[in-house]
Amino acid sequence: MSSRKLLYIATALLWAALISVASAAAPAKTSSKSAADNEIERGRYVVAISGCNDCHTHRFLLSGGKTPEKEWLTGSTMGWRGPWGTTYATNLRLYFQEITEEQWVQVAKEIQRRPPMPYYSLNAMTEADVRALYKYVRSLGPAGNPAPKFVPADKAPPQPFVQFP
Ligand code: HEC
Numbered sequence: 001m002s003s004r005k006l007l008y009i010a011t012a013l014l015w016a017a018l019i020s021v022a023s024a025a026a027p028a029k030t031s032s033k034s035a036a037d038n039e040i041e042r043g044r045y046v047v048a049i050s051g052c053n054d055c056h057t058h059r060f061l062l063s064g065g066k067t068p069e070k071e072w073l074t075g076s077t078m079g080w081r082g083p084w085g086t087t088y089a090t091n092l093r094l095y096f097q098e099i100t101e102e103q104w105v106q107v108a109k110e111i112q113r114r115p116p117m118p119y120y121s122l123n124a125m126t127e128a129d130v131r132a133l134y135k136y137v138r139s140l141g142p143a144g145n146p147a148p149k150f151v152p153a154d155k156a157p158p159q160p161f162v163q164f165p
Contacts, residue, residue: 039131040139042129042132043139055116056072056089057073057076058071058077059076070143074092075090075092075093076089079151080161081163082115084114084153085114086151087114089117091146094144096134097142101131104134108130109130
């Protein structure tokens with residue numbers, strides 16, 4: 001074999017090796033990025049189907065769910081008044097800035113709050129969904145103002161509020 005032919009073969013082999021290294025490395029990088037993206041997307045789905053926005057996003061119910069995503073979970077000034085007093089749905093965009101993902105996993109498992117917070121739904125969520133929810137809300141970043149403070153049962157809350165029997 002001529003030395004020229006040998007050089008061609010060596011060059012071809014080198015290219016083949018380089019291409020296989022490049023194609024092996026590329027998908028690994030893409031898939032680790034999309035794994036994080038997938039988890040955020042899952043969190044968005046969990047929020048969308050579990051109804052957190054109904055209370056934790058001001059006027060979400062009245063907008064027929066059309067409130068822009070950038071306003072999601074910024075809390076509400078709508079009071080929920082009943083024998084327990086008047087509660088306000090927390091600004092979760094600020095709330096999640098204050099706790100770590102590990103703390104949230106624990107909170108979601110044990111949380112109990114006054115009505116109408118459906119804490120039992122949160123207690124029943126799988127850890128994977130609880131973590132995805134955290135990552136999604138964190139990905140939205142902080143926004144809005146804290147919701148009004150709880151008003152005890154013997155005090156009249158300001159408008160607007162929903163009166164429970
Ligand atoms: C029907 C209305 C309603 C829905 C639906 C709802 N929440 Fe709430 N949530 C509230 C209210 C009201 C409070 C405040 C309760 C209180 O003051 O005791 C609250 C409190 C909380 C708190 C406690 C915050 C703190 O300051 O300690 C967390 C966390 C929370 N909600 C998360 C969620 C998540 C996540 C979802 C969706 C899975 C959800 N909530 C769905 C009404 C709701």
